[in-house]
Amino acid sequence: MRPAQRSHHETLALRQQLIGSSCKLFFSHDPVKIVKAKGQYMYDENGRQYLDCINNVAHVGHCHPDVVKAAHEQNQLLNTNSRYLHDNLVDYAKRLSETLPEKLCTFYFLNSGSEANDLALRMARQYTKHEDVIVLDHAYHGHLTSLIDISPYKFQNLEGQKEWVHVAPVPDTYRGLYREDHEDSVTAYANEVENIIEQAHKKGRKIAAFFAESLPSVGGQIIPPAGYFQKVAEHVRKAGGVFIADEIQVGFGRVGKHFWAFQLQGEDFIPDIVTMGKPIGNGHPLACVATTKQIAEAFAATGVEYFNTFGGNPVSCAIGLAVLDVIEKEHLQAHATEVGNFLMKLFKELKTKHLIIGDVRGSGLFIGVDLIKDQAERTPATAEAEYLITRLKEEYILLSTDGPGRNVLKFKPPMCFNMEDAKLVVDTIDRLLTGTTDQKTVESDTGSLRCISFCTTGVMQSP
Numbered sequence: 001m002r003p004a005q006r007s008h009h010e011t012l013a014l015r016q017q018l019i020g021s022s023c024k025l026f027f028s029h030d031p032v033k034i035v036k037a038k039g040q041y042m043y044d045e046n047g048r049q050y051l052d053c054i055n056n057v058a059h060v061g062h063c064h065p066d067v068v069k070a071a072h073e074q075n076q077l078l079n080t081n082s083r084y085l086h087d088n089l090v091d092y093a094k095r096l097s098e099t100l101p102e103k104l105c106t107f108y109f110l111n112s113g114s115e116a117n118d119l120a121l122r123m124a125r126q127y128t129k130h131e132d133v134i135v136l137d138h139a140y141h142g143h144l145t146s147l148i149d150i151s152p153y154k155f156q157n158l159e160g161q162k163e164w165v166h167v168a169p170v171p172d173t174y175r176g177l178y179r180e181d182h183e184d185s186v187t188a189y190a191n192e193v194e195n196i197i198e199q200a201h202k203k204g205r206k207i208a209a210f211f212a213e214s215l216p217s218v219g220g221q222i223i224p225p226a227g228y229f230q231k232v233a234e235h236v237r238k239a240g241g242v243f244i245a246d247e248i249q250v251g252f253g254r255v256g257k258h259f260w261a262f263q264l265q266g267e268d269f270i271p272d273i274v275t276m277g278k279p280i281g282n283g284h285p286l287a288c289v290a291t292t293k294q295i296a297e298a299f300a301a302t303g304v305e306y307f308n309t310f311g312g313n314p315v316s317c318a319i320g321l322a323v324l325d326v327i328e329k330e331h332l333q334a335h336a337t338e339v340g341n342f343l344m345k346l347f348k349e350l351k352t353k354h355l356i357i358g359d360v361r362g363s364g365l366f367i368g369v370d371l372i373k374d375q376a377e378r379t380p381a382t383a384e385a386e387y388l389i390t391r392l393k394e395e396y397i398l399l400s401t402d403g404p405g406r407n408v409l410k411f412k413p414p415m416c417f418n419m420e421d422a423k424l425v426v427d428t429i430d431r432l433l434t435g436t437t438d439q440k441t442v443e444s445d446t447g448s449l450r451c452i453s454f455c456t457t458g459v460m461q462s463p
Contacts, residue, residue: 005035005045007045008033008045011033012031012033026398026400027390027393030393032044032050032393032398033045034050036063037052037058037062037063038061038062038063039061039062039064039414039416040052040061040062040413040414040416040417040418040421041062042055042062042398048396049396050393050396050397050398051396051397051398051421051424051425052398052413052414053397053398053399053411053412053413053417053421053425054398054399054400054410054411054412054413055398055412055413055414056249056250056254056278056279056412056413056414057278057279057282057283058279058282058283058414059252059254059278059279059280059282059323059327059414059415060282060323060326060327060330060332060414060415060416061282061414061415061416062283062414064282064322064326066322066325066326066329067282067284067319067322067323067326069322070318070319070321070322071284071315071318071319071322073318074088074314074315074318074319075315077314078314079313079314079315080313080314081307081309081310081312081313082109082307082308082311082312082313083307086314086317088314088317088318088321089109089312089314089317091317091321092109092312092317092320092321093107093109095321095324096288096290096320096324097290099259099260099324100260100274100290101270103270103292103293104270104271104274104290104291104292105290105292105293106290106291106292106293106295106296107288107289107290108288108289108291108306108308108311109286109287109288109308109311109312109316109317110286110287110288110289110308110311111285111286111287111308111310111311111316112142112277112285112287113142113246113248113275113276113277113278113287114141114142114143114144114147114277115144115287115308115311116248116275116276116277116287116288116289117141117142117144117147117211117244117246117248117275118142118144118146118147119275119289119306120209120211120244120273120275120289120291121133121146121147121150121208121209121211121244122299123273123289123291123295123296123298123299124208124209124211124241124242124244124272124273124295125208125209126298126299126301126302127242127294127295127298127299128206128207128208128209128240128241128242129206130206130207130208130240130241131164131205131206131208132164132165132166132200132205132206132207132208133150133164133165133166133207133208133209133210133211134166134167134168134193134196134197134207134209134210134211134236134241135150135151135152135165135166135167135168135210135211135212136152136167136168136169136170136171136212136213136216136219137152137167137168137169137170137219138152138153138170138216138218138219138220138403138404139151139152139153139211139212139213139216139218139219140153140154140217140218141211141213141246149162149165150165150211152167153218153219163205164205166196166199166200166207168189168192168193168196169189169192170216170219170220170222171185171186171189171222171224171225171228172216172219172220172222173185173225174358174359174361174370174378175220175359175370175378176189177189177192185225186225186226186227186228186231187231189224189225189228190228190231190232190235193210193232193235193236194235197235197236197239201239206239206240206241207236207239207240207241208241208242209236209241209242209243209244209273210232210233210236210241210242210243210244211244211246212229212244212245212246213245213246213247213248213249213250214245214246214247214250214251214260214261214262214264215249215250215255215261215264215363215366217249217250217366217402217410217412218402218403219402219403219404220368220370220402220403220404220405220408221361221362221366221367221368221402221403221408221410221411222361222368223264223361223362223363224265226264226265226266227265227266228265229243229245229262229265229269229271230265230266230268230269233269233271242272242273242295243271243272243273244271244272244273244274244275245260245261245262245271245273245274245275246275247260247261247262247274247275247276248275248276248277248278248287249278249366249412250366251274251276251279251280252276252279252280252323252327253327253332253333253336253364253415254279254336254364254365254366254412254415255336255363255364255366256333256334256336256337256338256340256341256363256364256365257337257363257364259333260274261363261366262274264363272291272292272295273289273290273291273292273295274289274290274291275287275288275289275290276288276289276290279323280320280323281316281319281320281323282319282322282323284315284316284319285310285316286316286319286320287311327415330416332415332416333364335415335416335418336364336365336415337364338419339365339417339418339419339421339422340362340363340364340365340366340367342419342422343365343367343411343422343425343426344360344362344367346422346423346426347360347367347369347426348360350426350429350430350433353430353434354430354433354434355375356371356372356373356381356384356433357369357370357371357372358370358371358372358375358378359372362411365411365412365413365415365417366411366412367410367411368402368403368408368409368410368411369408369409369411370403370407370408371384371385371388371407371408371409372407380403380404380405380406380407381407382405382406382407384407385401385406385407385408385409386401386406388409388429388432388433389401389409391432392425392428392429392432395428395432397424397425397428399411399425411425
């Protein structure tokens with residue numbers, strides 16, 4: 001029997017008592033208690049509606065009725081492991097194969113993006129017989145030990161970089177090594193990877209994989225310049241390695257123009273392994289690895305069975321199929337292009353008005369708004385971004401930040417996010433950035449107090 005609904009204070013007290021303190025809350029100084037959600041909206045215990053701009057897991061919308069129905073109907077029939085024949089498993093694999101390049105034709109189903117990335121790493125090492133991995137700076141690929149080791153975002157604050165891990169600069173043309181004014185940033189960034197390979201070889205090390213998010217998310221909503229992956233893949237494959245595209249944050253039509261974000265690089269680029277998670281199940285624990293026959297056969301050649309108790313179960317596959325159906329039926333890929341272009345246009349217009357907005361970048365409904373302290377140095381406006389996020393919550397808009405400077409407003413909303421939502425968000429941000437010189441005191445998530453002032457020019461300053 002479920003207990004009566006607790007008060008906000010009681011729930012917070014129980015969480016602090018029972019849940020590990022490393023499991024953080026959004027807005028930890030004043031967390032929101034969410035009790036239901038629908039579409040792009042979430043509701044607290046008092047029925048207040050919040051616009052969700054960050055939940056890319058609820059890909060086709062929170063509690064989409066078609067997805068809920070598919071889960072319920074299959075749950076009434078059967079849920080078991082994949083050692084039994086079942087149509088849902090093969091139907092789902094077939095549907096996914098139709099969205100991918102032909103050579104990516106073998107599938108493994110799992111429960112989380114971390115599991116998928118761990119399996120991809122195992123496959124790469126088995127196939128190449130090499131150990132080393134090249135990753136992009138600030139990358140995050142999951143919470144398993146193997147993935148913490150290849151996630152600079154995490155390992156830089158823990159035990160540091162392992163000998164077999166090599167970190168390449170993020171192909172960021174706004175604040176990276178080679179910027180928008182460089183004559184050939186694609187080749188320059190790819191050459192950094194080639195140099196890493198050469199240095200590794202001098203130490204007797206061999207590259208198993210280049211492992212990258214198709215669009216670096218934690219790194220600051222980065223859009224790698226087209227052609228970069230092709231050149232990197234050439235260097236990596238020449239060294240005997242494979243290219244792993246992590247689509248866990250950005251797959252399933254989010255980028256609008258294409259179903260997969262790696263396709264933004266051009267038709268001539270095909271990864272060797274693709275990993276999927278988060279949006280794949282619209283909130284249900286589901287993930288996938290897609291790879292080539294050759295890599296799959298090498299992985300099987302060990303004679304060790306790969307078995308995942310819940311991976312590919314009939315309920316998960318029914319949900320996965322329902323998500324694909326909704327994307328197609330509701331034209332969400334085209335919708336992401338239309339609404340994303342509109343949102344980018346509004347923010348670029350706002351950029352001419354507010355100097356704190358340094359860059360607006362994205363594709364479809366994957367958008368980053370880079371806040372800066374000054375135009376010349378492009379210094380991350382970290383405190384200002386934090387203050388803005390806090391104020392937006394008070395306006396019932398849920399947004400978050402990313403990037404090493406925590407200064408990039410990240411937009412990855414449910415794909416049903418619409419034009420009216422986009423205009424509401426931009427108008428609210430405009431209002432918050434305009435017309436006040438009052439100094440505000442805001443408590444950060446670390447408990448420290450900061451004073452933030454908004455200047456009439458639209459530039460925020462942190463004394």
